Amino acid sequence: MCLNSKFSFLLFQVFNVAGVPIEWEEHYVGTEVDPRTESFLTWESLESVRRNKVGLKGPMATPIGKGHRSLNLTLRKELGLYANVRPCNSLPGYKTRYDDVNLVTIRENTEGEYSGLEHQVVRGVVESLKIITRQASLRVAEYAFHYAKTNGRERVSAIHKANIMRKTDGLFLKCCREVAEKYPEIAYEEVIIDNCCMALVKNPSLFDVLVMPNLYGDIISDLCAGLIGGLGLTPSCNIGEGGICLAEAVHGSAPDIAGKNLANPTALLLSAVMMLHHLQFNNQADRIHNAILQTISEGKFRTADLGGNASTSDFTKAVCDHI
Amino acid sequence: MCLNSKFSFLLFQVFNVAGVPIEWEEHYVGTEVDPRTESFLTWESLESVRRNKVGLKGPMATPIGKGHRSLNLTLRKELGLYANVRPCNSLPGYKTRYDDVNLVTIRENTEGEYSGLEHQVVRGVVESLKIITRQASLRVAEYAFHYAKTNGRERVSAIHKANIMRKTDGLFLKCCREVAEKYPEIAYEEVIIDNCCMALVKNPSLFDVLVMPNLYGDIISDLCAGLIGGLGLTPSCNIGEGGICLAEAVHGSAPDIAGKNLANPTALLLSAVMMLHHLQFNNQADRIHNAILQTISEGKFRTADLGGNASTSDFTKAVCDHI
Numbered sequence: 001m002c003l004n005s006k007f008s009f010l011l012f013q014v015f016n017v018a019g020v021p022i023e024w025e026e027h028y029v030g031t032e033v034d035p036r037t038e039s040f041l042t043w044e045s046l047e048s049v050r051r052n053k054v055g056l057k058g059p060m061a062t063p064i065g066k067g068h069r070s071l072n073l074t075l076r077k078e079l080g081l082y083a084n085v086r087p088c089n090s091l092p093g094y095k096t097r098y099d100d101v102n103l104v105t106i107r108e109n110t111e112g113e114y115s116g117l118e119h120q121v122v123r124g125v126v127e128s129l130k131i132i133t134r135q136a137s138l139r140v141a142e143y144a145f146h147y148a149k150t151n152g153r154e155r156v157s158a159i160h161k162a163n164i165m166r167k168t169d170g171l172f173l174k175c176c177r178e179v180a181e182k183y184p185e186i187a188y189e190e191v192i193i194d195n196c197c198m199a200l201v202k203n204p205s206l207f208d209v210l211v212m213p214n215l216y217g218d219i220i221s222d223l224c225a226g227l228i229g230g231l232g233l234t235p236s237c238n239i240g241e242g243g244i245c246l247a248e249a250v251h252g253s254a255p256d257i258a259g260k261n262l263a264n265p266t267a268l269l270l271s272a273v274m275m276l277h278h279l280q281f282n283n284q285a286d287r288i289h290n291a292i293l294q295t296i297s298e299g300k301f302r303t304a305d306l307g308g309n310a311s312t313s314d315f316t317k318a319v320c321d322h323i
Numbered sequence: 324m325c326l327n328s329k330f331s332f333l334l335f336q337v338f339n340v341a342g343v344p345i346e347w348e349e350h351y352v353g354t355e356v357d358p359r360t361e362s363f364l365t366w367e368s369l370e371s372v373r374r375n376k377v378g379l380k381g382p383m384a385t386p387i388g389k390g391h392r393s394l395n396l397t398l399r400k401e402l403g404l405y406a407n408v409r410p411c412n413s414l415p416g417y418k419t420r421y422d423d424v425n426l427v428t429i430r431e432n433t434e435g436e437y438s439g440l441e442h443q444v445v446r447g448v449v450e451s452l453k454i455i456t457r458q459a460s461l462r463v464a465e466y467a468f469h470y471a472k473t474n475g476r477e478r479v480s481a482i483h484k485a486n487i488m489r490k491t492d493g494l495f496l497k498c499c500r501e502v503a504e505k506y507p508e509i510a511y512e513e514v515i516i517d518n519c520c521m522a523l524v525k526n527p528s529l530f531d532v533l534v535m536p537n538l539y540g541d542i543i544s545d546l547c548a549g550l551i552g553g554l555g556l557t558p559s560c561n562i563g564e565g566g567i568c569l570a571e572a573v574h575g576s577a578p579d580i581a582g583k584n585l586a587n588p589t590a591l592l593l594s595a596v597m598m599l600h601h602l603q604f605n606n607q608a609d610r611i612h613n614a615i616l617q618t619i620s621e622g623k624f625r626t627a628d629l630g631g632n633a634s635t636s637d638f639t640k641a642v643c644d645h646i
């Protein structure tokens with residue numbers, strides 16, 4: 001299932017060359033509002049992900065206009081995408097100020113500051129509600145420790161601000177501690193968010209797996225992407241109810257360059273690699289992954305965002321050649 | 324007024340050498356709970372800041388134990404410290420991954436996620452309230468633009484997550500826009516917090532003055548401190564009702580090394596410099612500031628946190644010698 005990828009043609013090409021036996025259902029969003037979802041996301045696209053339990057999502061921007069739900073939030077809510085997983089690794093051959101980033105952020109993706117509950121109390125005084133539940137916190141903590149264990153990771157850091165939000169972030173930490181007890185082989189620590197951001201920019205190699213409530217995950221995953229070069233280079237995947245795995249390129253849809261064959265397909269291709277691992281096509285996943293790394297490392301075909309002038313198809317062709 | 328500085332003796336020495344004509348009232352906190360403040364902060368210390376309208380605060384940790392209000396939060400609340408100002412500049416001679424940091428974070432310091440309003444809705448479901456008011460938002464925005472104008476800064480960026488928290492962060496932005504209109508000579512932009520963190524780690528020179536609600540300020544100011552070496556090197560000052568200016572070293576009280584003459588006094592000294600500028604002792608402020616920069620630049624006397632083995636008094640003596 002492939003949602004709205006402007007690169008889908010190129011993507012399928014890469015998959016063909018690597019011999020991935022996948023049949024695709026393609027869905028495009030953003031043309032008109034579907035009353036059943038109250039958003040530009042159609043009911044059929046949601047059904048397709050629910051049925052196949054796996055999908056790959058290109059960048060989507062919610063068309064501007066009032067009263068429509070954000071496409072991304074609709075997806076998360078409707079599919080119960082409770083954990084957003086973003087591995088973040090320095091790319092050999094693409095130089096940034098950091099060459100030692102090797103961590104994974106795991107973000108609770110359904111509640112917290114994203115509750116949507118806000119109101120004006122009196123004129124000039126507005127409230128937003130942050131909701132933390134035991135159920136969602138246990139679920140994402142469980143996912144994080146399971147991920148650490150099955151991916152050869154050694155430590156899970158729970159990120160919080162429980163020194164201020166004692167009850168909400170306190171509950172989140174309590175759940176993480178409960179789960180940590182079941183994984184004695186995985187080290188566990190708690191890090192306050194401000195301190196975590198300072199430590200990340202000073203020395204990202206201090207971290208391994210980070211698990212956190214929604215907003216902190218939003219902030220920290222982008223910060224980490226910045227360390228290795230930006231959202232154009234970082235894959236992501238969402239784990240949902242009933243074993244759904246929806247891989248996605250999280251960068252924006254870059255309307256200024258859309259359709260011009262200029263975008264960097266790395267984030268989408270690396271997300272596709274995560275999806276292939278989920279499907280146990282490990283061999284094909286590794287081949288595509290290595291081909292991407294080699295292409296970036298050689299540096300002959302760099303898209304504009306990385307300071308080059310290669311087109312999307314130049315880059316993709318180079319990846320195919322390396323497979 | 325000097326609150327709880329373990330280095331006060333050394334501090335006064337620096338001020339003497341620079342010829343700063345200040346009479347000090349010293350206050351120590353953390354020995355016992357004062358029922359009038361419900362915290363370890365005494366009523367007399369608060370009165371002293373209120374009367375003098377200016378103060379310098381050393382690191383303070385809230386002693387562990389239940390039911391006592393945090394010392395820092397008590398100060399902010401009782402003194403109406405509505406804006407926390409942290410200039411963040413690369414230190415010539417102290418190398419980090421960044422050499423081009425020159426920005427100021429201005430944090431709303433009284434409301435937002437720090438409302439203290441939290442409760443359990445039902446078992447396993449907890450809520451925290453984030454409160455944004457027009458009054459506090461206008462006040463901090465006004466301070467930020469005024470600061471930009473009087474300090475030769477060119478741009479103010481308002482940091483937010485109004486794409487999700489449309490009402491609360493939306494109100495904050497609305498207030499910033501209103502104030503921006505009164506300062507046509509200062510450029511104004513709005514940056515989403517996740518995007519801001521990514522941009523800061525990629526290219527901090529994109530930013531000038533940043534203004535934001537409480538929690539984002541907490542996070543981003545620490546991130547920025549990390550870019551130049553950490554909280555041990557960054558000054559801070561709080562602006563309060565009635566023109567109060569309380570300078571402070573924001574790093575922790577480092578109980579492991581307290582009293583051992585090992586701590587780095589840079590953050591406290593640079594905060595003292597901010598206080599001196601506030602008092603219009605610009606000449607003395609500049610002399611102390613330059614002496615600190617020279618001492619760090621020479622690198623002969625580095626405290627343990629910067630990888631050296633100088634003591635607090637070695638460092639301070641070197642600063643005095645440079646004045």
Ligand SMILES: CC(C)[C@H](C(=O)O)[C@@H](O)C(=O)O
Nearest residue numbers: 070072073218250486487517
């Ligand atoms: C587009 C926006 C609603 C979204 C979020 O805040 O979660 C984005 O920043 C992300 O991280 O996926």
Ligand SMILES: CC(C)[C@H](C(=O)O)[C@@H](O)C(=O)O
Nearest residue numbers: 163164194393395396541573
């Ligand atoms: C100690 C803590 C309560 C405080 C805060 O969260 O504001 C600190 O991180 C700060 O930035 O001054």
